[in-house]
Amino acid sequence: MARVVGADVRAKRAGIGAGLTLAEARALAPSLVTQTQNRDADRAALESLAIWADRFSPHVHLDGDDTLLLDMTGAQRLFPDEEALLRRVIDGVGELGYTARAALADTPGAAWALSRAHPADLIVAGPGQTAAALASLPVTALRIDDDTVCALQSLGIETIEALLHLPRSSLGSRFGDRLLYRLDQALGDEPELLTPFRPPPVLKSSLRIGRPTDRYDVLREAIERVLACFCEQLERRVAGVRQLFVTFGCPELRPITFELNVSRATRSVKHLRSLLVARLEDLQLPTGAAGVTLWARRLEPLDAWQDELFDTGRADAQGLAELIDRLTNHLGAHAVARPRPMSDHQPEYAFEYACLVGSDCGLRSVDCGEVRGKQSEARSEKKEVKPRGAERILADSHFSLLTSHFPSRPLRLLPRPVEVPVIAVVPEGPPCCFNWKGTREVVVDCAGPERLETGWWRGRHVRRDYFRVKCRSGRQCWLFRQRETGKWLLHGWFD
Amino acid sequence: MPAARLDHDERIVREDRLRQLRDMLEGYRRGRRNGSCRLVPTGLARLDEALPHGGLPGGAVVEILSALDGGGAMTVALRAAVAAADGARPVVVVDPRGDLYPPAVWQLGLAKDLLLVVRPSSLPEALWAFDQALRCSCVAAVVAPLERIDGAASRRLQLAAESSGAMGILLRPAADRRHSFAAVQMLVEPVPGQAPGWPSGGAEPSFSSARLCRVSLTKVREGRPVEPFVINLGDETGIEPLLPVSVHGPAAGERRRIGA
Numbered sequence: 001m002a003r004v005v006g007a008d009v010r011a012k013r014a015g016i017g018a019g020l021t022l023a024e025a026r027a028l029a030p031s032l033v034t035q036t037q038n039r040d041a042d043r044a045a046l047e048s049l050a051i052w053a054d055r056f057s058p059h060v061h062l063d064g065d066d067t068l069l070l071d072m073t074g075a076q077r078l079f080p081d082e083e084a085l086l087r088r089v090i091d092g093v094g095e096l097g098y099t100a101r102a103a104l105a106d107t108p109g110a111a112w113a114l115s116r117a118h119p120a121d122l123i124v125a126g127p128g129q130t131a132a133a134l135a136s137l138p139v140t141a142l143r144i145d146d147d148t149v150c151a152l153q154s155l156g157i158e159t160i161e162a163l164l165h166l167p168r169s170s171l172g173s174r175f176g177d178r179l180l181y182r183l184d185q186a187l188g189d190e191p192e193l194l195t196p197f198r199p200p201p202v203l204k205s206s207l208r209i210g211r212p213t214d215r216y217d218v219l220r221e222a223i224e225r226v227l228a229c230f231c232e233q234l235e236r237r238v239a240g241v242r243q244l245f246v247t248f249g250c251p252e253l254r255p256i257t258f259e260l261n262v263s264r265a266t267r268s269v270k271h272l273r274s275l276l277v278a279r280l281e282d283l284q285l286p287t288g289a290a291g292v293t294l295w296a297r298r299l300e301p302l303d304a305w306q307d308e309l310f311d312t313g314r315a316d317a318q319g320l321a322e323l324i325d326r327l328t329n330h331l332g333a334h335a336v337a338r339p340r341p342m343s344d345h346q347p348e349y350a351f352e353y354a355c356l357v358g359s360d361c362g363l364r365s366v367d368c369g370e371v372r373g374k375q376s377e378a379r380s381e382k383k384e385v386k387p388r389g390a391e392r393i394l395a396d397s398h399f400s401l402l403t404s405h406f407p408s409r410p411l412r413l414l415p416r417p418v419e420v421p422v423i424a425v426v427p428e429g430p431p432c433c434f435n436w437k438g439t440r441e442v443v444v445d446c447a448g449p450e451r452l453e454t455g456w457w458r459g460r461h462v463r464r465d466y467f468r469v470k471c472r473s474g475r476q477c478w479l480f481r482q483r484e485t486g487k488w489l490l491h492g493w494f495d
Numbered sequence: 496m497p498a499a500r501l502d503h504d505e506r507i508v509r510e511d512r513l514r515q516l517r518d519m520l521e522g523y524r525r526g527r528r529n530g531s532c533r534l535v536p537t538g539l540a541r542l543d544e545a546l547p548h549g550g551l552p553g554g555a556v557v558e559i560l561s562a563l564d565g566g567g568a569m570t571v572a573l574r575a576a577v578a579a580a581d582g583a584r585p586v587v588v589v590d591p592r593g594d595l596y597p598p599a600v601w602q603l604g605l606a607k608d609l610l611l612v613v614r615p616s617s618l619p620e621a622l623w624a625f626d627q628a629l630r631c632s633c634v635a636a637v638v639a640p641l642e643r644i645d646g647a648a649s650r651r652l653q654l655a656a657e658s659s660g661a662m663g664i665l666l667r668p669a670a671d672r673r674h675s676f677a678a679v680q681m682l683v684e685p686v687p688g689q690a691p692g693w694p695s696g697g698a699e700p701s702f703s704s705a706r707l708c709r710v711s712l713t714k715v716r717e718g719r720p721v722e723p724f725v726i727n728l729g730d731e732t733g734i735e736p737l738l739p740v741s742v743h744g745p746a747a748g749e750r751r752r753i754g755a
Contacts, residue, residue, distance in 0.1 A: 316633035320585060323631040327613055327624055335614050339597035340607060351597045353612065411569045413596035444688040474685025475565035476706070492596060495561075495569035 109186035113141035135161035212288035240265030240302030264321035265300035410492030422488035555678035576636035584635035680714035
């Protein structure tokens, strides 16, 4: 059951909050745009924010999915005005595209509590004023589990102040040590250890070429050496690379950089070399190259495995991945795709192509004709982002329904249906003969009509009567008549 | 009688030797292809009968020529590819025209995760993609409509297929029947349709589920020449006519009937 974990301002105004199911959310706001939670991407974003926050404090700790704890001890010289500091943090994070709430206090626990539960999104608790600042906050701000919170609330203890009024001994025996521990941490009676975040060192390897050259053999040799060093580092980290940048330094010119994506994490020298050398052929180096550098952008753990003679399954999968990489490298990321079904009755929308390399992108057949060769525009043209899990199940079941009960579909579907002049015996009836590219085709047999009425949510209500038509020459094609206009169009060939 | 028995034994020994020699010759002929040759029966009965050894060669290029769109050539090509995939290995379809309709391919019985579509933007790119996919030994079959291939490219493709064991299926226009290096070349034409006779007072005419195509094997390696024959592509899912109707020109005195 897909549930909402976060909503933006407009969705919140419509009443959508965390915990609602997707269906309920859609009922509240039919034009909702949804995206599946991507924990890895969230974590990566938080890590990049932690690196950004380095300018304020050398000790940044990641807490949970969405919290950064910065240790500001000893930073009074640099940031004498604490409120201004918090304002800078919030503004800086805002420029990066996030909204933040910030709080400054004596202890990590108190800062956590204040940033979450205090009504203001910027609050400074002065030295020694921790207890007073925490008093009015609800007990949920103490980082205790939900059961304890329920138990406290059932007893009528809503705020921390109320909690502090209770005798300590009874707290421990009633609710366990954890509550006392968290309380003491918040007030500063119990120390809290935070491990600072250290980003993994960037994996790169570079080689300087003595005399700038654009000779193919020299560049190949350079790439060979750089790759050997690069893959050795990958092996030491027991990782494979998914995305890397290759930079050629050119004297007196800006360096030339291009990106390489692979569909499966790899550290195979042979595979990376074949991809790089293929790109080398298209490279323009007017002043020659003085150095080559490889930077790993995205790594994934890759276990050390040996090529086994009998492990054909893995070798096959690897071979296929390498084929996909070679094709993508030469033809572009959108050229290699696996089609998957969509739950839509309109034939051109009944499937979408899912690219295999690079970020997730779904292109429908109607979009493909426009975006071929214009890859950067493809992402902005994507109108709707569908959640994967639930829709995919729907689409598959829809499709199995399609194959078992519905007539067959043509193997070739024209990207845009083409209008053909058709003579039909009865205005609403089946076609009798039609002209295709100068040839007159007489219909000897046809099956239909298959009436499709769909697409009203896309703005254009599509009402078509499809006929599978067999001609006297033996060809079979798929014609339809638009119900509003009476025009006949040819949509595909049963080739 | 000892003389007869000896003759009998000699004959057996001789036959045995002949069989061994024949197998050795076959082996040498096959061994040239790195022993990766396997046979792929297409499932179309008459076609399998006409092919040597009962099926298409697994590690070779098969050319399917056709003159008309909508004639059934692509169905034959994809049926062969699905048979080669056998439910386990992927099939790559190179689609330079951008008009492949995957739901119809799924209806032919290919699992969704086994279909890979490559959409190049030009003919040279399509040829390159076909060549690359053919060199990958984990691919079961590669299908591509390519219009102009010269002899050198054809030979290179055949060698690539032999070395990897993948089946390459090319769809070419019938007019372009230049000397090719494919192992099998066949011309697929639709059988001209006839309006079913107007039964005088009987069953309603319905869209026939037989889909007939005439196949001529223009080139088969190690094959005997055969007359053109007719195969029935059938209809993949058993088409259910929603409105059975048959239309042909009015003849004097006949009433036009449209089934309800």
